[in-house]
Amino acid sequence: MQSENWPDDADGDVLRRMAARKFDFSKPYTIDFNIDFEVWPPPEEALRTLSKEFADWRAYEPDGDSPGYVLFQVLDVLSYERVVSVQKQATELMTPFGGVCESWGVLH
Amino acid sequence: MGDDPINRTDPQGTVLKLVVGVVKMAIKGENLYSTVQGIVENVQTIADPTASTGEKALAALSIVMDVTSGINVKDVRAVGSAVKDGIARIEGGAAKQTLHKEIGSYTNHHASGKTYDGKGDRQRSQVSGKRVEKETKDKHVATEWTPASNEREAFKQESVRLDSHGGPGAGSGANHNKIQSPGKKMREQDGE
Numbered sequence: 549m550q551s552e553n554w555p556d557d558a559d560g561d562v563l564r565r566m567a568a569r570k571f572d573f574s575k576p577y578t579i580d581f582n583i584d585f586e587v588w589p590p591p592e593e594a595l596r597t598l599s600k601e602f603a604d605w606r607a608y609e610p611d612g613d614s615p616g617y618v619l620f621q622v623l624d625v626l627s628y629e630r631v632v633s634v635q636k637q638a639t640e641l642m643t644p645f646g647g648v649c650e651s652w653g654v655l656h
Numbered sequence: 657m658g659d660d661p662i663n664r665t666d667p668q669g670t671v672l673k674l675v676v677g678v679v680k681m682a683i684k685g686e687n688l689y690s691t692v693q694g695i696v697e698n699v700q701t702i703a704d705p706t707a708s709t710g711e712k713a714l715a716a717l718s719i720v721m722d723v724t725s726g727i728n729v730k731d732v733r734a735v736g737s738a739v740k741d742g743i744a745r746i747e748g749g750a751a752k753q754t755l756h757k758e759i760g761s762y763t764n765h766h767a768s769g770k771t772y773d774g775k776g777d778r779q780r781s782q783v784s785g786k787r788v789e790k791e792t793k794d795k796h797v798a799t800e801w802t803p804a805s806n807e808r809e810a811f812k813q814e815s816v817r818l819d820s821h822g823g824p825g826a827g828s829g830a831n832h833n834k835i836q837s838p839g840k841k842m843r844e845q846d847g848e
Contacts, residue, residue: 653799
């Protein structure tokens with residue numbers, strides 16, 4: 549999908565702002581994805597399920613008022629389709645365990 | 657076996673090494689509670705006269721891995737007997753060690769289009785994202801994180817980010833930052 553066709557949603561807005569600052573969308577980056585859980589810690593079964601699809605993960609314990617979360621990483625070029633599809637896939641996997649994946653990050 | 661390497665009741669200094677390792681983890685901010693809990697369980701297994709040799713050996717290995725890497729063998733075993741699961745857990749541990757050493761700055765993007773700029777590692781950026789989301793009800797969507805060579809450069813990066821987003825605006829501008837970055841003055845000092 550070309551940048552001018554990115555949907556008018558939160559992820560599309562972020563990518564448009566990055567494009568305005570000349571972010572290089574042709575290079576691969578380590579993309580972080582976060583999973584939040586209704587109850588912390590997440591059940592072992594959730595982590596076992598996540599491991600089958602996304603091996604590179606770690607759990608962060610709650611920090612003060614901030615709840616704990618699980619972070620996993622994907623190495624790929626940054627695209628609207630990729631961030632949306634990974635969030636959707638992770639959310640579908642984690643929904644039975646009260647988990648949702650709705651944020652991502654990139655190191656550059 | 658006693659616990660005193662100086663008086664030769666623990667000539668290998670095993671217990672002393674364990675204590676040093678636990679203190680190191682505390683300083684590094686690792687999950688001390690779960691690690692200490694695991695070590696206590698493993699020591700009990702080793703001391704248990706009913707435990708098999710294999711169980712004692714596994715417990716001893718768990719202690720060594722807990723102290724040296726933070727990865728618990730029992731945790732790995734609990735994840736499942738499948739090799740893939742075990743590797744996944746260990747890779748997760750490797751990622752943990754990488755993330756804790758990072759110095760840098762970040763921009764958190766929120767659903768309203770506002771940003772929050774900060775200094776710190778990637779974990780810090782996520783904590784900030786959740787804190788700002790909780791305070792403003794503006795959902796954290798994504799993070800851009802950039803490494804820096806040292807703390808001063810990270811502060812200066814933060815200041816550049818904040819300037820590019822209009823400066824601190826107490827929530828009324830283009831960003832959620834409320835105060836100026838110390839990096840602003842550092843940039844001036846460095847003639848930038």
